[in-house]
Structures are given as C-alpha cells and as structure tokens.
Amino acid sequence: MKTVIDFIEAKKEGRKISMVSTYEYWSAAICEEAGIDSILVGDSAGMVVQGLDTTLPVTLEEMIYHAKAVRRGAPNTFIVVDMPFMSYQVSVEDAVKNAGKIMKETGANAVKIEGGEEVAHIIEKLVSVGIPVMGHLGLTPQSVHALGGYRIQGKSEEQQKKIIKDAKVLEQAGVFSIVLEAVPSRLAKEITEFVEVATIGIGAGKYTDGQILVFHDMMGFFDRSPKFVKRYVEGKKLFIQALEEYREEIQKGKFPEQKHIYE
Ligand code: KIV
Ligand code: NA
Numbered sequence: 001m002k003t004v005i006d007f008i009e010a011k012k013e014g015r016k017i018s019m020v021s022t023y024e025y026w027s028a029a030i031c032e033e034a035g036i037d038s039i040l041v042g043d044s045a046g047m048v049v050q051g052l053d054t055t056l057p058v059t060l061e062e063m064i065y066h067a068k069a070v071r072r073g074a075p076n077t078f079i080v081v082d083m084p085f086m087s088y089q090v091s092v093e094d095a096v097k098n099a100g101k102i103m104k105e106t107g108a109n110a111v112k113i114e115g116g117e118e119v120a121h122i123i124e125k126l127v128s129v130g131i132p133v134m135g136h137l138g139l140t141p142q143s144v145h146a147l148g149g150y151r152i153q154g155k156s157e158e159q160q161k162k163i164i165k166d167a168k169v170l171e172q173a174g175v176f177s178i179v180l181e182a183v184p185s186r187l188a189k190e191i192t193e194f195v196e197v198a199t200i201g202i203g204a205g206k207y208t209d210g211q212i213l214v215f216h217d218m219m220g221f222f223d224r225s226p227k228f229v230k231r232y233v234e235g236k237k238l239f240i241q242a243l244e245e246y247r248e249e250i251q252k253g254k255f256p257e258q259k260h261i262y263e
Contacts, residue, residue, distance in 0.1 A: 001078035004176035007198040017210025023066040028073030043082040058084040067106035081108040114140035116166025120173040127174035135170040139182035154183040180204040203228030
C-alpha cells in the first residue's frame, strides 16, 4: 500500500490487505521487511507497552513518539496513527490541530478515529484539509466504559442496523477504510459488501477486505489471547528460554566466550 487509493483498489481486485499494529522501530522494521501492507500505530500501545487496563490515558505526545519510531523503522510502509482518546472528540478545531500535528511530526500517511455518525463531521473536516482517515466500528476501546467492557458488538438486530448505518455514514464522510473490531462474521461480511471502502477486521471473521492483529499478540508475548488472535510464535516462551540460558551462562562463567571479548 502506497496511498489510500491502493486500499480501495485492493478491495476491487480482491487482494486481501495485511495490517499489523505496532509501536517501535524494531518491530516496524520487521513488518516492512516481511512485506506487511500497512502498519497501525495503535493506541493499544497503552496496554501493550505501558501495561494500562485501557487506552484512555494514552496521550497525543505518546502517540507521536511511537509513530516517529515506527516511521524510522518502516520508511516505505503506509502508516496509520490512532488519534488518542479526547484528541478529536471535543471539537473539530481540536481534531484538525491534533491530526495535523501527527501528520507533520511523524510522517504518517493517515489517522484513525473511533466511532460512527457522531464523529462523521470530524472525519469530513479532516479529509477536506487533506488528512486521510480510517474509521473504526464495532468494539471501540476508547468507549469501553460506555460499552460496559470489552465485549463483542452487533449481537442484537438493533446494534447491527446501527453499525451498518455507521459504516455507510463513515464512507460518505470520506474514510478510505474502516476497522471492524469484535463483530459477528456475518455482520462484517454484510458491511464489506455494502461499502466500497476497504474493511479491515480484527475478530470480525474472514470476509473483511483485510485483517489486523497486534504484533505482540500474534507473537505470543502474553499468557492469554482473545479467541480471534492467532499466535504465530510462542514469543514469551522463546524469550524466557533465552533469558534463562543467559542468566545460567553468566553464573557458570560460560558467557562471554572468547569470540565476544576485546583483547
Ligand atoms: O489500537 C489498536 O491496535 C487498534 C487495532 C487493534 C485495530 O485499534
Ligand atoms: Na486503537
């Protein structure tokens, strides 16, 4: 993916889009080398990197710090940056100023904001000043308190109607793509067929135009994973093994070896 147009082209041509959420130089570099289509600098950084329970405390400055590091690691990748909680909800002026700061300081290609109809006027304004916007529907973690926890969305018919309508409203507001998080596969399929912009699913089944997972989740760094996560490596086990070996080798005087020593 080089531009927003590539997302929509990929959808038209039936090429599935791969995205990874990550926050640092090194993991971004790995994603680029592996040919991942696009990186999201997610506000999930609050949980993954900072150990918080929610994404709410994450600041604009923290997102900019992460995004700069990711851009240095992945200079040729399409990068989307999450606008953190309360950086776009208060006023359109705020949203433009803060999204503009992200774009100017990080070299990101787009921003992502959570919500449906209620944020459509913000999306319209951002797109009109030249800032591409990705939407995010279903489970929107910045609203965790209002949603009553991290739970699947769109179970009732009423909720489904609302999400489908929101997707259309976001498309009309000018998003180039929409993340669908934790919704039934059938609903994600219906939305994907209903809109022309690319849908990117996480816990949304296999009919979306692309998929996104958090790097640290898919690499198996946490003890427990939600149902929708596939652990491609047992990273935690591998890293603990390496650290134990290191500790023991230090104790036994086996590390450093001759080849690691400056004579
Ligand atoms: O913050 C994040 O990583 C996200 C994705 C999981 C969609 O919003
Ligand atoms: Na996020």
